[in-house]
Amino acid sequence: MSQTGALSAIIRMLKRDLTLAVRRMSDVLATLFFFVIVVSLFPLGVGPELETLRIIAPGVVWVAALLASLLALDRLFSDDYRDGSLEQMLLTPQPLTLLVLGKVTAHWMVSGAPLVLMAPLLGMQLGLSWDALQVLMATLLLGTPAMSLIGAVGAALTLGVRGRSVLMALLVLPLYVPVLIFGAGAVEASISGLGAEAHFSLLGAVLVLALVFAPLATAAALRISME
Amino acid sequence: MGLGSINWLKYSSPTTFYPLAGRMIPWLAGVTVILLLVGLYLSFFVAPSDYQQGEAYRIMFIHVPAAWMSMFIYLVMAVYAGLGQVMNTRLSSMMATALAPTGAMFTFLALWTGALWGKPMWGAYWVWDARLTSELILLFLYIGFMSLQAAIDDPRRASRAGALLALVGAINIPIIYFSVQWWNTLHQGASISFDQAPSMAATMLAAMLVMTLAFWTYTAAVVLARVRCEILERERHSDWVAKLLESES
Numbered sequence: 001m002s003q004t005g006a007l008s009a010i011i012r013m014l015k016r017d018l019t020l021a022v023r024r025m026s027d028v029l030a031t032l033f034f035f036v037i038v039v040s041l042f043p044l045g046v047g048p049e050l051e052t053l054r055i056i057a058p059g060v061v062w063v064a065a066l067l068a069s070l071l072a073l074d075r076l077f078s079d080d081y082r083d084g085s086l087e088q089m090l091l092t093p094q095p096l097t098l099l100v101l102g103k104v105t106a107h108w109m110v111s112g113a114p115l116v117l118m119a120p121l122l123g124m125q126l127g128l129s130w131d132a133l134q135v136l137m138a139t140l141l142l143g144t145p146a147m148s149l150i151g152a153v154g155a156a157l158t159l160g161v162r163g164r165s166v167l168m169a170l171l172v173l174p175l176y177v178p179v180l181i182f183g184a185g186a187v188e189a190s191i192s193g194l195g196a197e198a199h200f201s202l203l204g205a206v207l208v209l210a211l212v213f214a215p216l217a218t219a220a221a222l223r224i225s226m227e
Numbered sequence: 228m229g230l231g232s233i234n235w236l237k238y239s240s241p242t243t244f245y246p247l248a249g250r251m252i253p254w255l256a257g258v259t260v261i262l263l264l265v266g267l268y269l270s271f272f273v274a275p276s277d278y279q280q281g282e283a284y285r286i287m288f289i290h291v292p293a294a295w296m297s298m299f300i301y302l303v304m305a306v307y308a309g310l311g312q313v314m315n316t317r318l319s320s321m322m323a324t325a326l327a328p329t330g331a332m333f334t335f336l337a338l339w340t341g342a343l344w345g346k347p348m349w350g351a352y353w354v355w356d357a358r359l360t361s362e363l364i365l366l367f368l369y370i371g372f373m374s375l376q377a378a379i380d381d382p383r384r385a386s387r388a389g390a391l392l393a394l395v396g397a398i399n400i401p402i403i404y405f406s407v408q409w410w411n412t413l414h415q416g417a418s419i420s421f422d423q424a425p426s427m428a429a430t431m432l433a434a435m436l437v438m439t440l441a442f443w444t445y446t447a448a449v450v451l452a453r454v455r456c457e458i459l460e461r462e463r464h465s466d467w468v469a470k471l472l473e474s475e476s
Binding site: 153157158161162163167170171173174175177178181182185202206209213217220221224225227 | 368371374388392396403409
């Protein structure tokens with residue numbers, strides 16, 4: 001298959017999924033509001049002192065983003081699985097890995113990118129400085145696509161399985177640990193003046209690794225699930 | 228007959244492996260009991276008490292081998308899972324399934340004995356030490372593997388899905404381990420460092436090695452017993468299982 005063919009397969013998949021997402025805006029907004037609500041619960045639980053909140057802010061925003069992206073994973077393949085279009089995708093001549101890449105990209109654009117845009121507002125509420133907010137946004141920009149990619153493996157493995165959402169959390173959350181550590185760590189390092197370059201490099205490395213391996217594993221998982 | 232002349236691949240078939248495993252289990256179980264008795268005797272009566280830690284350190288004779296086994300079993304599980312995916316052998320994925328509960332048990336045992344040791348030594352049952360945290364995440368990985376297999380009804384799909392998850396987990400384990408170590412050193416200096424291992428008395432080392440061997444043979448015996456059940460369950464519609472059950476009843 002020619003190179004343009006591969007690229008157009010990804011783009012076509014991207015367009016299709018984005019169109020579907022735009023026509024069902026409520027799903028996108030639900031993830032975003034979940035993110036906002038989880039972050040807002042922390043001051044209520046911990047107390048309103050900005051000093052305390054400022055310390056836990058990077059971790060809180062990151063864990064909330066992690067849970068929100070986990071919640072969004074439910075929809076990644078399930079609609080296509082239910083109406084049978086996933087089966088058609090498996091039968092197309094295009095490599096399944098590329099189609100998966102297109103789907104995950106679309107998924108990130110509707111579920112991950114809004115989190116990145118919303119994060120500074122929430123960080124500000126928790127008393128983060130402007131510099132820290134910039135680092136927070138940058139880490140989420142690197143981290144959320146990695147989470148979408150890693151999560152896709154779990155979403156594909158659990159297709160049509162009973163108790164799916166809980167099982168998916170069980171499978172995917174331990175794999176999110178490095179992303180969480182480097183993401184929240186970068187913000188903390190920049191607040192304490194240590195410099196976040198090392199964290200950024202490692203977060204980037206995780207993203208690149210996920211970009212290479214996760215679509216392959218997801219494609220294999222989809223084949224197992226659709227047998 | 229030399230070892231080379233045996234066709235080892237013959238035993239990759241459940242039909243031939245089932246009776247072999249049955250013959251091996253009593254031996255392995257017997258060796259386990261002997262090794263455990265010797266190991267426990269060495270750890271409790273022969274090994275000297277530590278001049279810093281007193282008698283409480285003796286839980287290490289269970290803790291350290293359990294922690295080794297917990298990591299080693301995941302590795303073996305991933306190798307079997309990979310073999311099952313590549314060679315498409317039925318037995319490999321059954322072995323992976325059979326290994327998981329024992330691995331999870333050893334992980335839990337390592338965490339539990341670690342907590343019991345930590346209370347007198349560190350003054351806390353739990354500290355967010357890098358090793359403890361990665362051991363905890365390893366437990367989550369085991370639990371994820373087992374619940375995925377339990378949730379899928381079709382055994383063929385269950386074993387293939389589990390195999391893929393075990394492989395993904397195996398790739399992730401080093402990344403998780405190093406990231407946790409990094410996270411720990413960045414947050415605070417580790418309160419206690421394991422890195423400078425105190426020189427051990429020869430009897431202590433011997434006790435630990437014997438206990439490790441005992442855990443090995445225990446694992447082998449239990450896993451073989453479990454894989455026999457797994458074989459019977461999955462092959463229950465085949466002729467050889469029907470004949471076997473006839474001859475046994």
